[in-house]
Amino acid sequence: MTTMKQYKIAVVGATGMVGRMFLRVLEERKLPVSEYFLFASARSAGTTVEFMGKKHTVRELTETAFKDLGVDIALFSAGGGTSKIFAPIVAASGAVVIDNSSTWRMDPDVPLVVPEVNAHTIPQYKNKGIIANPNCSTIQAMVPLKPLSDKYGLKRIIYSTYQAVSGAGMGGYSDLENGLKGEAPKKFPHPIAGNVLPQIDVFLDTGYTKEEQKMVDETRKILGLPNLRVTATTVRVPVFHGHSESINAELEKPFELADIRSLWEHTEGLIVQDNPEKGLYPMPILAADTDPVYVGRLRRDFSVENGINFWCVADNIRKGAATNAVQIAQELIRQWEA
Numbered sequence: 146m147t148t149m150k151q152y153k154i155a156v157v158g159a160t161g162m163v164g165r166m167f168l169r170v171l172e173e174r175k176l177p178v179s180e181y182f183l184f185a186s187a188r189s190a191g192t193t194v195e196f197m198g199k200k201h202t203v204r205e206l207t208e209t210a211f212k213d214l215g216v217d218i219a220l221f222s223a224g225g226g227t228s229k230i231f232a233p234i235v236a237a238s239g240a241v242v243i244d245n246s247s248t249w250r251m252d253p254d255v256p257l258v259v260p261e262v263n264a265h266t267i268p269q270y271k272n273k274g275i276i277a278n279p280n281c282s283t284i285q286a287m288v289p290l291k292p293l294s295d296k297y298g299l300k301r302i303i304y305s306t307y308q309a310v311s312g313a314g315m316g317g318y319s320d321l322e323n324g325l326k327g328e329a330p331k332k333f334p335h336p337i338a339g340n341v342l343p344q345i346d347v348f349l350d351t352g353y354t355k356e357e358q359k360m361v362d363e364t365r366k367i368l369g370l371p372n373l374r375v376t377a378t379t380v381r382v383p384v385f386h387g388h389s390e391s392i393n394a395e396l397e398k399p400f401e402l403a404d405i406r407s408l409w410e411h412t413e414g415l416i417v418q419d420n421p422e423k424g425l426y427p428m429p430i431l432a433a434d435t436d437p438v439y440v441g442r443l444r445r446d447f448s449v450e451n452g453i454n455f456w457c458v459a460d461n462i463r464k465g466a467a468t469n470a471v472q473i474a475q476e477l478i479r480q481w482e483a
Contacts, residue, residue, distance in 0.1 A: 149177045149482060150177065150481075150482070151177050151178060151179035152176070152177060152178050152179065152217040152218060152478060153178065153179060153180045153181075153182070153214065153215055153216045153217050153218075154171070154176065154178050154180075154181055154182075154216065154217065154218045154219070154220065154474065155181070155182040155183070155184060155211070155214070155216045155218070155219040155220070155235075155240065156168065156171075156181065156182070156183050156184065156219075156220050156222075157184045157185075157206055157219055157220065157221045157222070157223050157227070157231070157235075158184070158185060158221060158222040158223030158224070158227070158245075159183035159184060159185050159189075159194060159203055160185045160189040160192065160194070160203060161185075161222060161223070161314070161315070162311065162314055162315055162318070162462060163222040163245060163462060163466045163467050164185070164222050164223075166462050166463060166466065166467035166468075167220050167222065167467045167470065167471065168183075168194070168196050169467070170436075170463065170467045170468050170471045171196075171197075171471060172196070172197060174471055174475065176471075176474065176475060176478065177478065181196065181197065181201065182204065182214060182216060183196070183201045183202075183203045183204065184203065184204050184205070184206040184210060184223075185203045185204075185205070185206065185223070186205070186206065186223070186227075187205050189203055190203055190204060190205035191203065191205075206223070206227070206231060208231075208234055211234070211235050211238040211240065212238065214238075215239070216235070216238065216239070216240040217239075217240060217241065218240060218241050218243065218474050218477060218478075219235050219240045219241070219242045219243070220243050220245075220470050220471070220474065221235075221242055221243065221244040221245055221246065222245040222246075222466065222467075222470075223246075224246060225246040225247055225248040227246075228242075228244045228246040228248045228249065229248045232244050232248070232249065232275050233273070233274075233275070235274075236273060236274025236275055237274070240274070241274055241275075241276065241477060242274060242275045242276070243276050243278060243470045243473050243474060243477075244275055244276070244277055244278060245278045245466055245470055247280065247359060248277075249273075249275050249277045250277040250279060250280070250359070250362075250363060250366075251362055251363075251366065252273070252275075252277070254270055254271040254273050255270060255273055255275050255276065255277050256269070256270045256276050256277065257277045257279050257363060257366050257367055258276055258277070258278070258279070258367075258469075258473050258476075259279060259284050259287045259288065259291075259367060259469060260469070260472040260473055260475075260476045261287075261288055261291070261412070261413045261414040261415075261472075262287045262288065262291040262367060262368075263291075263367055263368075263369070264473075264476045266369075267476065267477070267480065268480065276473055276477075278466065278469055278470045278473065279363050279367060279469070280356070280359045280360065280363055280465075281308075281312055281388060281461040281462075281465025281466055282304075282306050282308060282312075282356070282359075282360055282379060282388055282390065282461075282465070283359065283360050283363040283364060283367070284459070284464060284465050284469050285388060285390065285438045285457055285458070285459035285461075285464060285465060286304065286360070286364070286390055286392060286457060287364070287367050287368070288412065288414050288415050288438040289392075289409055289412070289415055289438065289440045289455065289457060290302070290364075290368065290392070290394065291368065291412075292408050292409065292412050293394060293396060293405070293408070294368055294370070296398075296408060297396040297397055297398045297400055297451070298396060298397030298398055299368070299370065299373055299394060299395070299396065299397065300374065300395040300396060300397050300451070301373075301374040301375070301394070301395040302364065302373065302374070302375045302376075302392065302393070302394050302395075303375075303376055303377075303392070303393040303394075304357075304360055304375070304376070304377035304378070304379070304390060304391075304392060305377075305378050305380070305390065305391040305392075306345075306360075306377070306378070306379040306380060306388060306389070306390045306391075307341075307380055307382045307384070307388070307389040307390070307391075308345060308379060308380065308381050308382065308388045308389075308461065309382070309384040309385055309386050309387050309388055309429060309461055310337055310381065310383065310384065310385060311385055311386050311461060311462055312345075312381075312388065312461050312465070313332055313333070313345075313381070314332075316331060316332030317332050317333065317337075317381075318385065319331070319332065320332045320333050320336075320337050320338075321337050321338055321383055321385060324336050324337055324338030324339075324383075325338045333381065337381060337382075337383050338383055339383060340383065341380050341381065341382050341383070342380065342381040343378070343380050344381070345357075345379045345380070345381055346359075353377070354379060356377075356379040357376075357377040357378065357379050358377075360375070360377040360379065361375045361376065361377060384429050385433075386429060386432075386433040386434070386460055386461065386462065387428075387429025387430070387432045387433050387458055387459065387460050387461060388429070388458070388459060388461040388465060389427070389428075389429055389456065389457070389458045390456070390457040390458070391454065391455075391456060392454070392455055392456075392457055393446055393452065393453070393454050394452070394453050394455075395446070395449050395450075395451060395452045396451040396452070396453065397451065398451065399451055400451065400453075402443055402444070402445065402453075405443060405453070406419065406443060409440055414436070414437055414438055414464075415437065415438050415439075415440060416437045416438070416439050416440075417439075417440055417441065418431075418439050418440070418441040419440070419441035419442065419443055421442070425441065426441035426442050426456060427439035427440060427441045427442075427456055427457065427458035428458060429458055429460075431458075432458045432459055432460050433460055434460060434463065435460055435463065436460070436463050436464050436468045437459070437464070438457060438458070438459045438464060439457070439458045439459065440455055440456065440457050440458075441455065441456050442454065442455055442456035443455045
């Protein structure tokens, strides 16, 4: 019997919100790993983290920190500035970096991966030693849209998102917690408690926000449809966990709603919750702390030919960040072992 190789994995940004979720998902999925290394900024270095039944001392991320460690995969969630500097350095040490920031997503030599959708593209890119984890709001939309693209073709997509405060990190989470107590916001430009903010990230010259443009650009890259017509409006809502999306898709070919439901029911990582008569539809409160993407409220858009509307929900910290990255690591190992 052949024994599977044991790998070494590093987690960079291990003390942050997504970094801590990396650790949880790694514990749950039990990858063939012989050793873990946890890294963070100088501020958090030296702290102790309980993980995999033992205490790990968090190391400081420096330019020489990975030297001679023999790390195979490094999961990064330490911000774009850190990734821009350190991802190439860590990749040069021999590790494959799976980066959660936006820094490398649109690099033409870096794969942008949702494992259920386009894991096959990983070997097709020039090997920079970096794989990009897409934006949280894009990831969940890709899981139901990919099978539609394959079977019916996509003509146009309109996104309207309702995104949880945890997507803005601990500061966003705290703003909602403190706002419910009547305190002023520190992370967001306006109160989020009892409010919605039609702004996620900074505004661009086009009038769109950076988050909205990410959804447009990343959708095209992941689906391999550079000319697909896509538009988005992204909104922050007073929900702690779970992004919700209203997605309008115009298909190239005619369809039956029953066939789309059946297609989705046989799609990996997707759960159909669509029984309006019983009040069954996806909600962030049900998706919280789970890995699948949930779809429901499927119906025809009678204003265009071959149009549909549907509602899509996922936990943005799990599937939208940590779980997707760990799934990429699992896929890498599978490809290496093949």
